[in-house]
Amino acid sequence: MGKLDAFTRALDYPVYVVTAAAGDEQAGCLVGFASQCSIDPPRFMVWLSKANHTYRIARNASHLAVHALRNDQKRTAELFGSRTGDDIDKFEHVTWRRPAHGNAPVLEDACAWFLGRIESQVDGGDHVGFLLAPVEEGPPGPSRPALLLFSDVNDLSPGHSA
Template identity: 70%
Template sequence: MTGLDAFTDILDYPMYVVTAAVDGEQAGCLVGFASQCSIEPPRFMVWISTANRTYRVARRASHLAVHILRRDQGGMAELFGGRTGDDIDKFARVAWSPGQGGAPVLLDSCAWLVGRVERRAKGGDHVGFLLTPVAQSPHGPARPPLLRFSDVKGLSPGHPA
């Protein structure tokens, strides 16, 4: 255990799928490090592992799409977190449409936002992408149970974290 584990082990944060596209290449991965980070101007920060194929695409993309999953979407979490786009076409297995800047929007997600990448920040083995929201899904009628870290804790990652 690291010095941070005693603190983070009690957290059960939501999980997200981040997607990117550039030059005809698409990628997406499951992430747990993400948060709104400013009210005015509105900003959202998402962190992607530098070992991940999605990072290699996202670092060249102008926009990223961030998706919230429902607790019953473990299959989508497995696809984007337990498989690598180096081996399979994840987008052939889900319904999606191109969002602003070409970022793939997963149509079955609970909610999504597309953000313009304002800047990137190195944070060790992850890079943070500061996003300005430019599009988002409409509000749903209810707030369903969300997919959380405890729901995917046993997932074997497609790439090392």
């Protein structure tokens, strides 16, 4: 048992789909390690596993798109969390578009999203943190929906091990 296991078992936090594009490749994955990390200037940190196909695309990307999912979107979470872009094109199974800035795919049915310019990358061990400066965000929805949480997806088998 690791030194953070007891602490992290007590947490239940939102999960996100993060997408990236570089050159003619695009990718996306389900992410549990992400958080706002500054108010002024606004910044958000997303951590991607080094074993992940999305990480290999993101390290050459200029922007990442971060999507919050509603709690009824487990199917989308399963697609981006249990499948790997090494084997399938995940974007054939969702409706998406290119944002006005950057080229990371934006999922049309996400309840909230933002596009962030990658300011820096931080090696954190088996994950790399991408510090994002928001440049575009989706319009707010009519209400604040219940978000998909880690406890909703902790039964998924990952497309890649961390």
